[in-house]
Amino acid sequence: MELMLEVKSLAFSYGNRPVFENVSFSLKKGEIMCILGPNGAGKSTLIKCIAGILKPDNGSIYIQGEDTVSLGVRGIARNIGYVPQQNEVVFPFTVLDFVVMGRAPHLSMFASPGTEDIKLAKESLAMVGISGLAERPVAKLSGGQSQMVLIARALVQKPALLLLDEPTSHLDFGNQILVLETVQKLASLGMSIVMNTHMPDHAFLLGDRAAALSGGRLVAAGKVETVVTSKMMSSVYGVNVAIREIEDMKRKVCLPLRR
Numbered sequence: 001m002e003l004m005l006e007v008k009s010l011a012f013s014y015g016n017r018p019v020f021e022n023v024s025f026s027l028k029k030g031e032i033m034c035i036l037g038p039n040g041a042g043k044s045t046l047i048k049c050i051a052g053i054l055k056p057d058n059g060s061i062y063i064q065g066e067d068t069v070s071l072g073v074r075g076i077a078r079n080i081g082y083v084p085q086q087n088e089v090v091f092p093f094t095v096l097d098f099v100v101m102g103r104a105p106h107l108s109m110f111a112s113p114g115t116e117d118i119k120l121a122k123e124s125l126a127m128v129g130i131s132g133l134a135e136r137p138v139a140k141l142s143g144g145q146s147q148m149v150l151i152a153r154a155l156v157q158k159p160a161l162l163l164l165d166e167p168t169s170h171l172d173f174g175n176q177i178l179v180l181e182t183v184q185k186l187a188s189l190g191m192s193i194v195m196n197t198h199m200p201d202h203a204f205l206l207g208d209r210a211a212a213l214s215g216g217r218l219v220a221a222g223k224v225e226t227v228v229t230s231k232m233m234s235s236v237y238g239v240n241v242a243i244r245e246i247e248d249m250k251r252k253v254c255l256p257l258r259r
């Protein structure tokens with residue numbers, strides 16, 4: 001299968017404070033990779049490096065074989081959709097206007113969005129099931145609705161790779177399931193996804209693969225089962241997870257999906 005993302009020996013510091021080093025992993029087309037790790041491990045920083053928002057000290061990132069350095073900021077934005085860890089979305093725009101703004105990387109300088117951009121924005125809203133919110137001011141959305149709008153705004157870029165930074169962390173259970181279902185659907189349509197999460201059970205439900213970041217290193221990477229049950233993970237979270245518990249996790253999280 002075609003390689004979508006390759007991260008090679010990545011290192012990043014804030015000033016003289018190292019966050020991680022020697023981080024390497026790859027992702028194939030249509031795969032979901034969940035990055036696990038405790039608070040402050042560097043998950044958001046890693047995703048921001050891949051999105052081109054932060055410049056790594058060392059290492060390389062390739063999207064479909066192309067070095068992101070040569071793609072440049074606009075090229076990265078055309079290929080990668082980034083959904084930040086959610087803050088309040090308070091802009092004086094409607095949902096449709098806000099999502100149309102996600103087309104910026106595809107527009108020439110100073111050009112206004114055209115009918116095709118608006119069509120794509122409406123398709124993105126439909127894809128995440130929120131067409132009915134198109135004319136709602138973004139400042140008047142619930143947390144769950146805002147999260148879906150942020151995902152729609154990333155999708156309108158038509159990215160090959162979607163980066164999601166803890167998209168379920170502030171949501172109630174029903175909205176967590178909605179987000180997980182949406183992520184699953186996008187992967188089934190061929191999109192590659194990297195998702196930060198604190199929740200090993202969410203990684204199980206979704207992830208083809210997982211990686212665990214801790215103490216400035218990628219301490220485990222591979223199949224979700226292998227990563228979550230690894231000795232490294234038990235030392236990160238202070239608990240041992242057995243395969244039996246994984247089956248329980250899956251059952252618990254999957255039950256609401258059978259409504």
Ligand SMILES: Nc1ncnc2c1ncn2[C@@H]1O[C@H](COP(=O)(O)OP(=O)(O)OP(=O)(O)O)[C@@H](O)[C@H]1O
Pocket residue numbers: 014019037038039040041042043044045046
């Ligand atoms: N802009 C910044 N300047 C300096 N240090 C920062 C900055 N942003 C984050 N850090 C520090 O870098 C480390 C990694 O932070 P990061 O937000 O990437 O971790 P995380 O794994 O995403 O955490 P969480 O799960 O709590 O969101 C933390 O120690 C944090 O305090």
